[in-house]
Amino acid sequence: MKKTGMILTFLAVFLSTAGAGEEAPSIASNKTAIDLVQSHADYIWTLIAAMFVFFMQAGFAMVEAGFTRAKNAVNIMMKNLMDFSIGTITFFAVGFGLMFGASKTGWFGTTGFFLSDFSVDGDPWVLAFWMFQVVFAATAATIVSGAMAERTKFSGYIMYSIFITGLVYPVFGSWAWGSLFNGSGWLEGLGFIDFAGSTVVHSVGGWAALAGTLVLGPRIGKYASDGKVRPILGHNIPMAAIGVLVLWLGWFGFNAGSTTAASKDIAMIFVNTNLAAAAGGVMAMITSWIKFGKPEADMSLNGALAGLVGITAGCANVTPASSVIIGAVAGVIVVFSVVFFDKIKIDDPVGAISVHGVCGAWGTFAAGLFNIGGFTGKILAVQLTGIAACFLWTFPVAFLLFKLVDKTIGLRVTKEEELEGLDAVEHGGNAYPDFTTINHGSFGGSDGSGSSKYKPVFSVESEELAKQS
Amino acid sequence: MKKTGMILTFLAVFLSTAGAGEEAPSIASNKTAIDLVQSHADYIWTLIAAMFVFFMQAGFAMVEAGFTRAKNAVNIMMKNLMDFSIGTITFFAVGFGLMFGASKTGWFGTTGFFLSDFSVDGDPWVLAFWMFQVVFAATAATIVSGAMAERTKFSGYIMYSIFITGLVYPVFGSWAWGSLFNGSGWLEGLGFIDFAGSTVVHSVGGWAALAGTLVLGPRIGKYASDGKVRPILGHNIPMAAIGVLVLWLGWFGFNAGSTTAASKDIAMIFVNTNLAAAAGGVMAMITSWIKFGKPEADMSLNGALAGLVGITAGCANVTPASSVIIGAVAGVIVVFSVVFFDKIKIDDPVGAISVHGVCGAWGTFAAGLFNIGGFTGKILAVQLTGIAACFLWTFPVAFLLFKLVDKTIGLRVTKEEELEGLDAVEHGGNAYPDFTTINHGSFGGSDGSGSSKYKPVFSVESEELAKQS
């Protein structure tokens, strides 16, 4: 087809469609339409990513329940469900405004409470963005739940849960991720790199968890009077393993969704996330094999999580090869860190402080060190500033809050309640009534024959039939 | 750059690309290309949403199995697998045509059986739409399974399952959601608001479940001869809790996917869905705490589901703040409703009638009451008409069908089979052969030592080795 013919064709098509009225295309209206389609792609990507991050709640619940005892499994499910439910309401009312509202000072936002700024211009992007952020806030809260498992009073935990999603997390978040509306956070202003939240989400959760476990103290029997560390085994390792795979899955949404845009950039984030997780799992397995003589499941699983936490800050600004290194180092760190916290008698049933706190700090530093454009002293200094700021804000505030809860409504259950198990005591029912289990908490010892207190005592059908006959 | 220069550049680019032949862009061809990209976004959003709704099958299976006894867990898995498998084939052959085929009368469709209308114009949208709808149809069927758990004959259940996906659900669906081709349903014509199916899916499932439980009668031992209600505890509460999280996840696809388009509208639907679920969970927990003295897991979990069912009708036409209220009310309703049905001795092991039937009705009414543009008496009257029409169609037809099955191939297993457990009787194997469990159904009573019939009896390795030695 010749050029002139083409132009004629073009004009003919244009004129014919132009006559169709308001919807006739023009170059400018086409441009607007293209922007709209791109924005639709941004919406679906961001919201689908939010779904996967939401699913991480199930992953955390499985990991925490699997790595702890059967007698507390219902309690863990309830804590996770309520973390998210209460966290949603709190973040809707207060947290989102503090974190992403217009910020004059760079220290916290002051608009957007109850999603009020949504109605101002009618652009629903605030809603999409809120949805993506609420699942992040809940993640920070859930991390704490694991470290405090098996001895925390339910009402006390709920109280704390409100404060982390309503205050602790959003305030630090506003420093690093600034405002959706006007202004930006002071850390962001320095050039702090934390793309998806190694520090903002994971270290906040990890340091709050550290504060919680310190206020609570260790579980009965964990650190024996003879000075030895006694393992308190989880009741369902396959559940924990599936939980880790669910978290790994959700993490693609966590990291790549943090673009909040459908762009080509997500590809590298996916690859980096996957490589770091894999390297973390492999290295933790090898480290445990060397250190303990066997490739241990709990260490390998935590290694994969450590790799994921480690790559979260730098997933968008390091190369795939660097991601392998970042994840591998995280996988080694987590093993030594878990052993270290046990040595200083800080009882963290699932290793949350090591995985999220320590490896979050490592990942944030690594995001500077392996920066794809090279690193400078200033970059590293800013990264260290962010890491320190996170600890200095989160740990004392969380510690104070836990102390406050402890002195008022109480943070820890009684010795008898802990032995009996939180499920029966706090929620009035056991997790597995049909199964004969060994209650690690029965005073009289457990001989494995199912003679413990934790035993279903009813047989409704047979009792009823006996009466009828 | 000056305007004239810009125009010259434009012409130069245009002419150079125009010469490339057939693919040279024009304003009109660009418009067509934009529409195509938007349509690709619609396809991927609708189909990804369908995947999440499909995943709800796993959620339902986990909730139902978790809330019932170990001896019936295989049966529940089989019912859910076959609900979906047989439902898929039935909806392919009959249901889709009845529901979305061209409808002259507004009472049912008459084309599109076996996806036949797909071949007419070759537009694969019918296929994408079918995929989204088949997972909805299966949801309605699965709801019934929970209420009828632990005593239904497998062959009888399959028979019924065919009728709900092939007749009961599609006919009501055609009234409310009209036709994909020509014509529309009579309820739709009145202006009935049920965006994602509080009534169309959930109440249909709930009222069919009510009919089923009435025909079946309660489980042995549930309502004791002394007049007391005896709890029959579920065997795996963590599994049920994870199931609820999976359902919550899937519900984002259920509600926001009902746009069947990649648009900005999905953001508000996500936020509303999440807020209602959270409010439902929190309020049900609080209600159970006040009413029973403890924050109960089963009530809290059902509260989240109640919030989700409640917001399903109005998720696209109420504000986030209204969603909190709708969900919160649903969370309170569900607790009282579960207690009510137990009082009138309707035995619903998982609370499906309350969650899906009752809260579906509430949600449908609330969609009118909290309508973002305000409500009128007419709107509320139409909503009530839809709610009533659903009950008046579903309950009698389902009741009749269940009676028919009962009189022919049988709907309930024998007393002995119920005590033994459906897994062993119907499927020839238990769910957990490696574990010592307490069979609530053993006539001789269960002492917790694992002396029941439900016990693995083989040890293949040791027997074989004994012979060899």
Add this chain to the structure above:
Amino acid sequence: MKKTGMILTFLAVFLSTAGAGEEAPSIASNKTAIDLVQSHADYIWTLIAAMFVFFMQAGFAMVEAGFTRAKNAVNIMMKNLMDFSIGTITFFAVGFGLMFGASKTGWFGTTGFFLSDFSVDGDPWVLAFWMFQVVFAATAATIVSGAMAERTKFSGYIMYSIFITGLVYPVFGSWAWGSLFNGSGWLEGLGFIDFAGSTVVHSVGGWAALAGTLVLGPRIGKYASDGKVRPILGHNIPMAAIGVLVLWLGWFGFNAGSTTAASKDIAMIFVNTNLAAAAGGVMAMITSWIKFGKPEADMSLNGALAGLVGITAGCANVTPASSVIIGAVAGVIVVFSVVFFDKIKIDDPVGAISVHGVCGAWGTFAAGLFNIGGFTGKILAVQLTGIAACFLWTFPVAFLLFKLVDKTIGLRVTKEEELEGLDAVEHGGNAYPDFTTINHGSFGGSDGSGSSKYKPVFSVESEELAKQS
């Protein structure tokens, strides 16, 4: 609006926006922008699909662990975690380059190792494509894990796992799916149809599994000295069932994601995938009902998987109705195939050889037979060539590798270790320490009272309290 008015409006809008500078739209720049938005849609679809395929790792782990004994559940989780973790690193380093690197000969690729070609042009599509392919490679590896369950040495398995993702799978893959860069595979050149990998992924996994089980031999006690086949029951059928639903979910990503493009074509692939799975499940249930007297759960579940494997090759080039037939036939085949392999004493705990090997071959043949454009003798011959080539490459190479591992570091654990269970022996911990279980491997027999070796022996809390008092 008149045509001339429209043109004036167009010019006015154009000129006004043109003045805005570099971003002023032109027809050509709009075209480029449209292509970019389409490419963003391609990225998000391909990467979301990759997430769902990744999730299949959890599905496989649940199916394998559920269908085997409690004493080996941790080992299965570890194998699956490491399959994917080590597979990721191996595919990054070697596999991807062999499979998709530039191929001069058509027999294997020689570029792209360590994702090196990513940096050449900076187009991140290679990264998105790699992400989608790495989850496929890991799937092939995981299939083998199931067939070799309950008796394989962990270190030996890891060794093999490296070879399948680094050599066996990528080399065959390069024949059928050619190169991402230059050149194409010899099978692809013949016109071989295997859209999503019935042969490339599933048969490769299946035939490698066959080689593995042959080298390993059957589990102790499976084939009794009296000639009878003794069932070794799985320990958690609900977990296996949920695993199948997860696999079904992931398969939508597996098949429809293989377009690696957001297009309308994915709709038919979804529908075909779903219909085949449903038909497979239903037909396997009916077949088992007729053959064994009961609708068996394990057969029904494997039937759904068989239908999925069967439709994988032809999902993009057969009609929905053909998909029902392909799935139904696969559902019948799998039942007879499982019985057949048991008859010839090839011990495959989860039926992986039948589901993936045999039904993969059937699906590949069916993709030719039911080809939407009709089939020719040549088409069928090419399909048979591909099926044969897969077996002739995979089986001998895998057999040799397994033999090599067996002779060096060892492939099978000792008799005592097998009886004790791999969890305790290989990983130093049991899957369910809180539960009384029956160890099928205790020499002294198992009486169900929990008196076996596989019993938790600690009660840390009570011991500690006893000391303190």
